[in-house]
Amino acid sequence: MICSNCYNEHNFEIREEHEVICVRGDNIEIVSKVTYCKDCGQKVWNPEHDSNNLKVAYSLYRKKHNLLTPEEIIAIRERYGISQTTFAKVLGLGEKTIARYENGSIQDTAQNNLILLSQNIDNFKTLFEHQIARLDEGEIQKINDTLNRYTPKVISKSCYTKPTQFKNCLFGGFNYEQSEYEYNFIPAI
């Protein structure tokens, strides 16, 4: 790092400042870290801080709009043991789309909802069957293997009264209260 004003290379200080960053047309206020040259007092461009400030703004935007984080998207995809490309194909998105979201790009609400719904295995299966023409044999085999491992088995109604038992159920979103049968998804590993 170097001050472009006085060419000082060592004498810097970091200050915290309120900053408004426009994310997809929405003004997000963050406390950003800004680097100043202690010799001449000029702001100094610090790529690491700029990138981090943007990450903070994106994170606040996601929270405000109730969008999945990159980590949550990764977790949903990894439950099915498939690549970013395969997951994108199953969802009917462009092949690079999931990779972009996992790397920090912000998804719009419709795509977010699609990913969210895909964490339910029944929805995932429906999408898989609908998009099967886009998938190659290896991808189809891999998904079939995963789906077979998660084949639901009917368990007794006595478990019905212990909803806590399902709290850590691998696939969320299943409505146990209204379902005719109870399903116990068996973890893959």
Ligand SMILES: [Zn+2]
């Ligand atoms: Zn300077």
